Amino acid sequence: MSFDLVEGGGPARTASGPVIEADDLRVWYAGPTGPVKAVDGVTFSLRPGEILGLVGESGCGKSTLGRGLLGLLPDGAARDGALRFRGDDMLTLRRKEQYQLRGSQLGMIFQEPLTRLNPLMRISDHFSETLKTHEKGLSKREIEERSLEALRVMGIPPTRFKAYPHEFSGGMRQRLMIALALVLRPAFVVADEPTTALDVLVEAQIIRILHDLRETYETSLLLITHNLGIVAEACDRVAVMYAGKIVEIGPAREVFANPQHSYTRELLRSTISLSTTGLNFIDGAPPDLSDPPSGCHFHPRCPDAMAVCATRDPVDRELPAGTRVACWASDLRHGTVTLSESERAPLQKEEIALADEA
Numbered sequence: 001m002s003f004d005l006v007e008g009g010g011p012a013r014t015a016s017g018p019v020i021e022a023d024d025l026r027v028w029y030a031g032p033t034g035p036v037k038a039v040d041g042v043t044f045s046l047r048p049g050e051i052l053g054l055v056g057e058s059g060c061g062k063s064t065l066g067r068g069l070l071g072l073l074p075d076g077a078a079r080d081g082a083l084r085f086r087g088d089d090m091l092t093l094r095r096k097e098q099y100q101l102r103g104s105q106l107g108m109i110f111q112e113p114l115t116r117l118n119p120l121m122r123i124s125d126h127f128s129e130t131l132k133t134h135e136k137g138l139s140k141r142e143i144e145e146r147s148l149e150a151l152r153v154m155g156i157p158p159t160r161f162k163a164y165p166h167e168f169s170g171g172m173r174q175r176l177m178i179a180l181a182l183v184l185r186p187a188f189v190v191a192d193e194p195t196t197a198l199d200v201l202v203e204a205q206i207i208r209i210l211h212d213l214r215e216t217y218e219t220s221l222l223l224i225t226h227n228l229g230i231v232a233e234a235c236d237r238v239a240v241m242y243a244g245k246i247v248e249i250g251p252a253r254e255v256f257a258n259p260q261h262s263y264t265r266e267l268l269r270s271t272i273s274l275s276t277t278g279l280n281f282i283d284g285a286p287p288d289l290s291d292p293p294s295g296c297h298f299h300p301r302c303p304d305a306m307a308v309c310a311t312r313d314p315v316d317r318e319l320p321a322g323t324r325v326a327c328w329a330s331d332l333r334h335g336t337v338t339l340s341e342s343e344r345a346p347l348q349k350e351e352i353a354l355a356d357e358a
């Protein structure tokens with residue numbers, strides 16, 4: 001599939017340097033018993049046009065990370081660390097500047113499309129409102145051209161331009177939301193589980209379109225999803241999040257073929273068994289982020305846990321295959337650390353029954 005581009009209008013593209021860089025980024029909410037550390041020291045960057053999948057169980061901080069990157073956090077949430085968009089420090093920018101930047105160059109595709117579309121407004125009005133807000137001085141004709149182009153790219157016929165949101169199917173509405181996000185030609189988009197409510201066919205279609213779009217617009221995408229198949233198919237890299245941290249990040253192919261962090265392994269195992277043999281969830285649940293376990297946050301659930309895992313935080317290591325992982329067992333396998341015999345001893349866990357013994 002290929003797309004013709006309408007020239008002009010969008011923000012200028014700079015080919016060099018990362019689009020977004022997070023360095024030890026932290027986001028927390030005020031909780032009744034202290035701060036809920038939903039994002040707890042996340043470091044990564046995205047190149048122009050790159051698609052990064054973000055996976056992990058519910059409650060691990062994926063949405064908070066996505067929103068934190070865009071400055072779309074609710075009142076009472078706080079951020080710390082470093083966050084740069086095309087080299088600009090986003091954490092010290094004032095609210096107004098951040099909004100202006102966000103409006104045209106940063107985009108978010110939400111989970112429930114219908115609630116984000118005004119039922120009383122035609123599709124054409126949604127587009128013109130979006131464009132008028134963020135790109136002053138566009139003529140009526142330019143607005144229509146840009147809108148129809150975005151619709152066309154998303155496979156929505158121009159005859160639907162004057163329709164109302166309720167006249168579209170769920171899949172079409174999701175594509176509309178994406179078209180609305182992309183009409184501004186943003187440099188960076190967060191899509192938070194955009195396909196959860198869709199059937200498999202529409203899902204595959206949307207993923208293909210997303211994939212093609214980065215070729216066309218050079219948009220970088222953070223794709224939050226439960227669907228590991230989509231990540232394998234559409235993403236360049238994948239980041240695995242557990243209890244507020246990215247525990248493993250690397251080329252999608254490599255991470256799926258050779259997962260290094262025990263959480264990644266368990267996550268893949270549970271997903272694979274969902275589509276093949278019986279159900280096989282990871283035993284237990286992610287921790288309360290106002291009081292996570294010591295050491296590696298996964299240690300109470302980890303089948304590979306050693307004594308060291310409960311006391312010392314695992315350290316981020318770069319592996320030759322291009323992945324970065326924070327796991328003591330991975331360290332041992334790769335000889336990147338020397339542990340004493342007592343540190344290497346299997347962690348004594350009383351209540352945790354190992355799933356694969358059943």
Ligand SMILES: Nc1ncnc2c1ncn2[C@@H]1O[C@H](COP(=O)(O)OP(=O)(O)O)[C@@H](O)[C@H]1O
Pocket residue numbers: 029030036038056057058059060061062063064065074288289
């Ligand atoms: N608005 C909020 N106020 C307080 N806590 C929140 C808020 N949103 C999310 N959290 C908490 O932050 C943690 C991470 O949530 P979230 O980012 O939604 O994870 P995920 O998207 O991976 O399911 C959870 O413990 C959740 O309860």
Ligand code: SF4
Pocket residue numbers: 261262263296297298299300302303304305306309314326327328329330
């Ligand atoms: S650091 Fe230890 S507890 Fe954590 S995932 Fe690795 S082996 Fe398991």
Ligand SMILES: [Mg+2]
Pocket residue numbers: 062063064
């Ligand atoms: Mg979420």
